[in-house]
Amino acid sequence: xxxxxxxxxxxxxxxxxxxxxxxxxxxxxxxxxxxxxxxxxxxxxxxxxxxxxxxxxxxxxxxxxxxxxxxxxxxxxxxxxxxxxxxxxxxxxxxxxxxxxxxxxxxxxxxxxxxxxxxxxxxxxxxxxxxxxxxxxxxxxxxxxxxxxxxxxxxxxxxxxxxxxxxxxxxxxxxxxxxxxxxxxxxxxxxxxxxxxxxxxxxxxxxxxxxxxxxxxxxxxxxxxxxxxxxxxxxxxxxxxxxxxxxxxxxxxxxxxxxxxxxxxxxxxxxxxxxxxxxxxxxxxxxxxxxxxxxxxxxxxxxxxxxxxxxxxxxx
Amino acid sequence: xxxxxxxxxxxxxxxxxxxxxxxxxxxxxxxxxxxxxxxxxxxxxxxxxxxxxxxxxxxxxxxxxxxxxxxxxxxxxxxxxxxxxxxxxxxxxxxxxxxxxxxxxxxxxxxxxxxxxxxxxxxxxxxxxxxxxxxxxxxxxxxxxxxxxxxxxxxxxxxxxxxxxxxxxxxxxxxxxxxxxxxxxxxxxxxxxxxxxxxxxxxxxxxxxxxxxxxxxxxxxxxxxxxxxxxxxxxxxxxxxxxxxxxxxxxxxxxxxxxxxxxxxxxxxxxxxxxxxxxxxxxxxxxxxxxxxxxxxxxxxxxxxxxxxxxxxxxxxxxxxxxxxxxxxxxxxxxxxxxxxxxxxxxxxxxxxxxxxxxxxxxxxxxxxxxxx
Numbered sequence: 001x002x003x004x005x006x007x008x009x010x011x012x013x014x015x016x017x018x019x020x021x022x023x024x025x026x027x028x029x030x031x032x033x034x035x036x037x038x039x040x041x042x043x044x045x046x047x048x049x050x051x052x053x054x055x056x057x058x059x060x061x062x063x064x065x066x067x068x069x070x071x072x073x074x075x076x077x078x079x080x081x082x083x084x085x086x087x088x089x090x091x092x093x094x095x096x097x098x099x100x101x102x103x104x105x106x107x108x109x110x111x112x113x114x115x116x117x118x119x120x121x122x123x124x125x126x127x128x129x130x131x132x133x134x135x136x137x138x139x140x141x142x143x144x145x146x147x148x149x150x151x152x153x154x155x156x157x158x159x160x161x162x163x164x165x166x167x168x169x170x171x172x173x174x175x176x177x178x179x180x181x182x183x184x185x186x187x188x189x190x191x192x193x194x195x196x197x198x199x200x201x202x203x204x205x206x207x208x209x210x211x212x213x214x215x216x217x218x219x220x221x222x223x224x225x226x227x228x229x230x231x232x233x234x235x236x237x238x239x240x241x242x243x244x245x246x247x248x249x250x251x252x253x254x255x256x257x258x259x260x261x262x263x264x265x266x267x268x269x270x271x272x273x274x275x276x277x278x279x280x281x282x283x284x285x286x287x288x289x290x291x292x293x294x295x296x297x298x299x300x301x302x303x304x305x306x307x308x309x310x311x312x313x314x315x316x
Numbered sequence: 317x318x319x320x321x322x323x324x325x326x327x328x329x330x331x332x333x334x335x336x337x338x339x340x341x342x343x344x345x346x347x348x349x350x351x352x353x354x355x356x357x358x359x360x361x362x363x364x365x366x367x368x369x370x371x372x373x374x375x376x377x378x379x380x381x382x383x384x385x386x387x388x389x390x391x392x393x394x395x396x397x398x399x400x401x402x403x404x405x406x407x408x409x410x411x412x413x414x415x416x417x418x419x420x421x422x423x424x425x426x427x428x429x430x431x432x433x434x435x436x437x438x439x440x441x442x443x444x445x446x447x448x449x450x451x452x453x454x455x456x457x458x459x460x461x462x463x464x465x466x467x468x469x470x471x472x473x474x475x476x477x478x479x480x481x482x483x484x485x486x487x488x489x490x491x492x493x494x495x496x497x498x499x500x501x502x503x504x505x506x507x508x509x510x511x512x513x514x515x516x517x518x519x520x521x522x523x524x525x526x527x528x529x530x531x532x533x534x535x536x537x538x539x540x541x542x543x544x545x546x547x548x549x550x551x552x553x554x555x556x557x558x559x560x561x562x563x564x565x566x567x568x569x570x571x572x573x574x575x576x577x578x579x580x581x582x583x584x585x586x587x588x589x590x591x592x593x594x595x596x597x598x599x600x601x602x603x604x605x606x607x608x609x610x611x612x613x614x615x616x617x618x619x620x621x622x623x624x625x626x627x628x629x630x631x632x633x634x635x636x637x638x639x640x641x642x643x644x645x646x647x648x649x650x651x652x653x654x655x656x657x658x659x660x661x662x663x664x665x666x667x668x669x670x671x672x673x674x675x676x677x678x679x680x681x682x683x684x685x686x687x688x689x
Contacts, residue, residue: 055529056528056529057525057528057529077531077533080529080530080531081531083529085526085529087522087525087526087529089522091521091522091523091525091526092523092526093328093332093521093523094521095331095332095335095336096328096331096332100328100331103324103327104324104325104327104328105530106324107320107321107323107324107325107327108321108324108325108527108530108531108532109530109531110318110320110321110531112320136335
């Protein structure tokens with residue numbers, strides 16, 4: 001099959017077991033060119049294991065996978081030349097300077113001569129590290145390290161980029177800036193495969209794969225996923241959110257209660273009857289109800305609802 | 317094999333090494349320190365053997381014999397004993413290493429043709445090594461003294477004198493034996509220790525995974541990591557060789573080029589072993605400890621550095637064939653002291669080549685799970 005006609009990522013029934021534990025359980029999906037494809041799920045859902053199999057760091061126990069048409073079992077060396085990979089820990093060499101790290105990865109990807117000079121300049125400007133070339137990576141703020149790691153993963157201009165929880169531990173401002181960079185890359189045709197456990201980050205993705213306990217429980221765009229939720233959700237404001245959660249848990253017609261700051265998201269089986277139940281239950285418990293209104297479900301609501309539909313509990 | 321990738325690894329390794337004080341000390345300070353320290357501390361030369369004398373003959377001849385011992389420079393007479401009862405006390409109390417007992421009638425026996433003049437030497441055997449050496453000295457002195465007595469006397473039979481001569485190290489200076497072997501021992505330790513740190517560090521810091529995600533191959537990583545340490549190892553050997561010559565006056569009779577070639581083989585093996593250990597245990601602390609035990613003890617005990625391999629029990633002797641330092645010790649001693657060339661050292665060269673190949677193979681195989689061939 002010619003490479004141009006194959007999708008960047010094709011995965012069929014991919015499975016990885018560690019002893020008795022199945023980390024990734026018969027997962028099937030594919031990723032389109034130029035797409036930001038999000039892998040969403042709590043810690044331990046199998047995101048990192050899947051990425052390691054796709055990047056040739058871990059052999060699958062079962063199933064198949066192709067990256068740019070190349071087999072993840074037998075063509076790992078060729079795959080590695082076509083992908084960029086950034087691990088959770090921004091694994092740069094902390095005792096090397098910014099410039100030395102770029103130089104190292106350029107060398108490892110065979111980027112030399114004029115092209116190296118070009119890429120180096122591009123990375124420094126993209127990561128806004130101009131002037132910090134000679135600083136040891138260890139001393140950089142986490143947000144800088146993150147952008148440098150991204151730059152190093154992109155030194156050879158790979159058509160496919162794998163990011164494993166690229167924003168963990170980074171402050172919200174740096175996180176936003178990082179997503180802007182990712183967005184720009186995708187706009188220029190790079191396929192981005194990104195995992196995260198921050199639900200709010202999932203909004204940046206074109207399509208989302210929801211993973212729980214190694215199983216793929218949903219795959220769609222964030223908007224479509226939100227529409228999938230069947231049970232109505234009520235936003236409830238009270239004087240004591242924590243007290244309200246315990247009062248509402250197990251009330252008839254109430255499926256789930258979650259706190260979003262001072263607001264409660266209460267999943268009910270029927271909107272009108274549910275609002276009634278909530279109001280009465282809270283008043284009986286001596287809480288003041290400030291407002292009850294239907295709310296647009298967040299991705300977290302979607303996630304919880306889908307896990308419940310599967311009959312399981314959320315991990316993590 | 318891609319030279320660009322190999323060079324990228326080698327350069328990175330060199331920069332990391334330069335910034336790591338611990339590695340720098342290990343690479344550049346420790347070898348010379350060990351050479352000087354051990355070079356001065358270890359010596360098997362036995363001088364000033366303390367002696368007590370029980371002279372029951374009291375003749376000019378007996379005094380001449382005592383003087384001959386003192387004049388040799390190896391013995392000093394600490395006490396003159398009065399009676400045989402004092403002998404035990406001298407030895408038990410470690411006051412002297414030996415007692416020379418000249419019985420009454422010594423001079424008369426010496427003068428009488430065809431008669432032997434027995435003199436007893438009692439040695440403290442609790443330090444067997446020193447005692448053996450003292451015995452040899454005493455034998456030699458007595459023989460020479462006896463020969464002179466014969467010549468002065470009117471014997472008709474020409475005395476058969478056994479003339480022992482030691483080759484290669486005519487003064488039997490143990491330092492000349494120690495320094496070349498010491499260089500071999502030091503390099504066994506340093507080489508494995510240096511690389512023991514390098515791969516484990518990648519695991520501890522999580523960079524191995526990043527490396528594994530690039531197209532770099534195992535052999536490129538191994539060779540790239542090996543290259544700077546090999547350069548350092550060769551530099552260390554050069555420095556210790558020069559120091560050995562300048563500080564200890566060790567003679568250098570052989571080919572420097574041959575030494576360099578064989579040293580390279582040995583270092584590749586030892587460095588590879590360090591990488592293997594490092595990759596197997598994935599912890600810097602554990603890797604250095606294992607590297608230490610796996611190289612230091614065999615290199616000191618079983619390489620022929622301290623103990624003569626020929627006189628080892630058969631089992632230990634068999635084990636020494638597995639110790640690469642054994643061959644390297646033979647090589648350094650051979651080249652330094654005997655000035656021998658490849659025609660003599662080829663078995664060692666062959667075995668060290670085997671060791672180098674083995675070291676590289678082990679190192680490359682060690683992380684086959686993480687990196688593609």
